Amino acid sequence: MMTPSHRTSGRIALGALGLVLVSAGALITGTEASIADRLPSWWPDGLPGAVLVSPERLSDLRGSAWWTTSVIVLGTLLTAFFALWFIGLYGGGVRSGRVRLPAPGGDLRLRALRDVLTRRTSSVDGVARCEVRIRAKGHHLHIRTRVWIHPHIAPASVLPSLSTVLTEARESLQPHAVSGGTRISTTTRRHSGVRQER
Numbered sequence: 001m002m003t004p005s006h007r008t009s010g011r012i013a014l015g016a017l018g019l020v021l022v023s024a025g026a027l028i029t030g031t032e033a034s035i036a037d038r039l040p041s042w043w044p045d046g047l048p049g050a051v052l053v054s055p056e057r058l059s060d061l062r063g064s065a066w067w068t069t070s071v072i073v074l075g076t077l078l079t080a081f082f083a084l085w086f087i088g089l090y091g092g093g094v095r096s097g098r099v100r101l102p103a104p105g106g107d108l109r110l111r112a113l114r115d116v117l118t119r120r121t122s123s124v125d126g127v128a129r130c131e132v133r134i135r136a137k138g139h140h141l142h143i144r145t146r147v148w149i150h151p152h153i154a155p156a157s158v159l160p161s162l163s164t165v166l167t168e169a170r171e172s173l174q175p176h177a178v179s180g181g182t183r184i185s186t187t188t189r190r191h192s193g194v195r196q197e198r
Contacts (some may be wrong), residue, residue, distance in 0.1 A: 144181050
């Protein structure tokens with residue numbers, strides 16, 4: 001999920017990289033005899049077939065003690081930078097027990113989400129108590145709800161309200177994908193009477 005700040009930094013990075021590549025290509029292209037005559041006077045002079053770094057110059061650099069170390073360090077830093085940048089843009093929307101929402105500063109703790117869903121589910125008529133568990137992977141959240149209802153309540157009577165709770169969670173957590181499962185038991189039975197997967 002890309003936030004506006006991520007989109008801006010991505011455009012700046014791509015623009016800077018494009019500017020460097022275009023400048024290098026224009027400098028090399030300017031060495032062609034058919035083009036060099038039409039370039040402005042301030043354009044750097046170059047020989048036909050010239051390259052940015054000649055083989056002789058490259059050989060001298062490789063012979064320097066600092067060259068190999070500098071290339072390795074620079075390559076490592078660039079690789080780490082782009083890896084972190086990519087993870088920040090497209091990595092999991094759930095990190096360190098938090099859900100990242102589109103709103104600025106919209107990080108929601110999974111524990112807080114669980115508490116809200118627990119209170120919301122417990123408020124459904126006929127529910128004696130409940131337990132909510134949330135598993136998060138990437139941009140997908142799976143909400144597992146265990147509900148105990150009063151003995152005189154029919155499971156079918158609470159299913160619409162429980163489905164509404166999951167629907168509200170799904171709408172509130174967009175653009176994350178939310179799935180859920182509900183297991184219903186009575187307070188006097190050890191085995192569940194209804195299991196609902198969505």
